Amino acid sequence: MHFTLRLSFGLYLDIALFFLSKLDYPWLFPFTGLAKPAPVIETFCTDELVSKYVKLDGVVTLVDCKHSMQRLNEVKPRFVVNEAVEQVAYADRIILSKIDLVTEVELETPRKKITDINGMAHIKEAKFGAVDLDFVLGVGGYDLDRVESEVHVDGNQQHKAGHDHHKHDHSYDSAVSSVSIVCEGALDLEEVDDWLYRVIEEKGEDLYRMKGILSLNDSDERYVFQGVQSTLDGCPGKTCGPDEKRVNKLVFIGRNLDETALKKGLKGCLV
Numbered sequence: 111m112h113f114t115l116r117l118s119f120g121l122y123l124d125i126a127l128f129f130l131s132k133l134d135y136p137w138l139f140p141f142t143g144l145a146k147p148a149p150v151i152e153t154f155c156t157d158e159l160v161s162k163y164v165k166l167d168g169v170v171t172l173v174d175c176k177h178s179m180q181r182l183n184e185v186k187p188r189f190v191v192n193e194a195v196e197q198v199a200y201a202d203r204i205i206l207s208k209i210d211l212v213t214e215v216e217l218e219t220p221r222k223k224i225t226d227i228n229g230m231a232h233i234k235e236a237k238f239g240a241v242d243l244d245f246v247l248g249v250g251g252y253d254l255d256r257v258e259s260e261v262h263v264d265g266n267q268q269h270k271a272g273h274d275h276h277k278h279d280h281s282y283d284s285a286v287s288s289v290s291i292v293c294e295g296a297l298d299l300e301e302v303d304d305w306l307y308r309v310i311e312e313k314g315e316d317l318y319r320m321k322g323i324l325s326l327n328d329s330d331e332r333y334v335f336q337g338v339q340s341t342l343d344g345c346p347g348k349t350c351g352p353d354e355k356r357v358n359k360l361v362f363i364g365r366n367l368d369e370t371a372l373k374k375g376l377k378g379c380l381v
């Protein structure tokens with residue numbers, strides 16, 4: 111008698127991931143060239159099967175400081191992704207490599223470009239990609255308990271990382287930037303929750319990542335959140351000291367972010 115065991119691909123993957131997860135090793139997935147990071151991150155964060163066994167620790171992007179500017183400055187038509195810009199925008203850690211091939215002054219251009227796109231990522235300069243393993247492993251880029259130590263915002267500012275509008279007014283403005291907001295006061299949790307979901311809905315795929323620390327009116331605990339595209343996670347954070355100021359810090363990374371509207375939206379949630 112013949113038994114035909116029909117296993118779906120999903121079940122094979124389930125079994126493979128189960129055994130691989132038992133090894134308890136960090137996995138590094140290298141993506142070369144023009145890989146789009148968003149679908150990969152989405153798979154790790156939202157795919158039921160993959161997220162059962164594998165936790166995304168962080169995205170590390172290597173930027174060649176000698177040759178990357180051309181790619182980063184390339185203006186793409188509407189709805190066409192600039193993969194190089196997205197790779198920087200989604201990164202938790204950025205290795206600015208080949209620094210021996212440029213002068214200190216020349217290094218300023220890619221460094222500025224990167225921080226304009228992504229105001230959250232930690233940047234390290236390197237020769238031949240040599241950095242401490244701690245920099246690329248145990249990143250915790252998606253851990254809520256790391257949000258407070260990761261969100262360092264330096265005031266209300268938006269860094270535009272797109273092209274010069276006057277030179278390229280024929281094309282769609284696909285500027286990717288970081289918007290950092292710091293505002294004092296206590297927020298209404300329901301209001302801020304509604305507002306964040308409204309931002310996600312309105313911006314759609316143009317919103318890449320966000321993180322924040324919120325002070326709420328009915329609690330001494332801060333509230334931390336982090337989101338990737340349409341997913342949003344949040345939980346209570348550290349308790350506010352009795353004399354501590356109620357401060358809210360948020361960082362958004364995305365395309366065509368409207369800083370004024372974001373600030374106004376957040377202010378509307380203050381009690």
Ligand SMILES: Nc1nc2c(ncn2[C@@H]2O[C@H](COP(=O)(O)OP(=O)(O)OP(=O)(O)O)[C@@H](O)[C@H]2O)c(=O)[nH]1
Binds near residue numbers: 174210211
């Ligand atoms: N001088 C110098 N050369 C480097 C450095 N890093 C890599 N290279 C050299 O650059 C050449 C190309 O290496 P990479 O840019 O790392 O190649 P790659 O990763 O395949 O390139 P991509 O897929 O485009 O990222 C090789 O000959 C490397 O030895 C560096 O920091 N300094």
